[in-house]
Amino acid sequence: xxxxxxxxxxxxxxxxxxxxGIMSAITIGIVSLIMSLVGNATRSIETTKQVxxxxxxxxxxKDDLRLTNKFLITSSVSDDLDRSDSAWSxxxxxxxxxxxxxxLQKRSTSLTSVSPNRLPLYRVSIPSFTGVNCxxxxxxxxxxxxxxxxxxxxxxxxxxxxxxxHDNTLYRRTSVQPIGTPAYCxxxxxxxxxxxxxxxxxxxxxxxxxxxxxxxxxxxxxxxILYYDTPSAQTHNTTIHNAGATQxxxxxxxxxxIRITTNKDIGGRDNEFTSKIRANRGSTL
Numbered sequence: 001x002x003x004x005x006x007x008x009x010x011x012x013x014x015x016x017x018x019x020x021g022i023m024s025a026i027t028i029g030i031v032s033l034i035m036s037l038v039g040n041a042t043r044s045i046e047t048t049k050q051v052x053x054x055x056x057x058x059x060x061x062k063d064d065l066r067l068t069n070k071f072l073i074t075s076s077v078s079d080d081l082d083r084s085d086s087a088w089s090x091x092x093x094x095x096x097x098x099x100x101x102x103x104l105q106k107r108s109t110s111l112t113s114v115s116p117n118r119l120p121l122y123r124v125s126i127p128s129f130t131g132v133n134c135x136x137x138x139x140x141x142x143x144x145x146x147x148x149x150x151x152x153x154x155x156x157x158x159x160x161x162x163x164x165x166h167d168n169t170l171y172r173r174t175s176v177q178p179i180g181t182p183a184y185c186x187x188x189x190x191x192x193x194x195x196x197x198x199x200x201x202x203x204x205x206x207x208x209x210x211x212x213x214x215x216x217x218x219x220x221x222x223x224x225i226l227y228y229d230t231p232s233a234q235t236h237n238t239t240i241h242n243a244g245a246t247q248x249x250x251x252x253x254x255x256x257x258i259r260i261t262t263n264k265d266i267g268g269r270d271n272e273f274t275s276k277i278r279a280n281r282g283s284t285l
Contacts, residue, residue: 072103222261
């Protein structure tokens with residue numbers, strides 16, 4: 001007869017405790033690694049968004065500069081949506097280097113400044129008829145009346161583009177002179193769009209009216225603008241932002257450098273990014 005063995009297979013309590021400890025350490029390590037990777041990916045995505053937003057804002061400004069006739073000291077168009085405590089000024093409000101305001105007199109076009117099919121707009125009027133003026137791509141929109149002996153006048157149509165900071169957000173606003181009645185010249189339905197106040201509930205906004213400004217970038221801590229007299233100038237004009245500066249001082253300026261700095265909390269860390277452009281104004285359509 002074979003003797004019976006009392007030995008049994010399996011893990012001892014000590015072995016189980018050690019095994020559980022090892023598995024827990026491995027699990028914690030894997031979870032920590034995954035959380036770290038997810039956190040890094042999230043920070044990378046948010047950082048990319050921050051960079052793209054600032055660069056996109058600068059690209060929009062550069063597009064406007066291509067159609068800019070001149071830089072402005074103050075807005076040349078009546079604007080009742082001013083979010084500052086006083087009238088628009090290129091110095092900013094308050095007039096600090098970190099929160100400047102960019103005012104551009106821009107040639108109005110039938111389409112956006114990046115469209116290859118855009119056409120210049122003209123304001124055509126008949127002085128002998130009060131209030132008869134319109135905006136058209138045709139400088140001779142009232143040609144048939146001119147043939148009858150009525151005097152007509154034609155001027156280039158301009159918009160005022162305003163870039164400004166409000167609550168650390170950079171906005172773009174378009175202001176245009178009131179079109180009058182009729183708003184459209186015969187056979188031409190193109191008028192420049194604009195930003196305007198919210199109309200009363202009982203009225204309908206005109207077709208060229210936009211109720212809100214365009215938001216370009218958030219978390220902006222600096223919107224700084226330096227003006228240069230010539231494209232090759234190495235030193236910026238230091239008198240432009242003085243309180244006594246006039247429009248004549250700015251009329252001779254051809255080049256601008258714009259710097260945008262954003263500071264965003266990403267994953268509990270302050271992430272600062274600065275981007276800038278230097279570009280010339282021009283009136284090429």
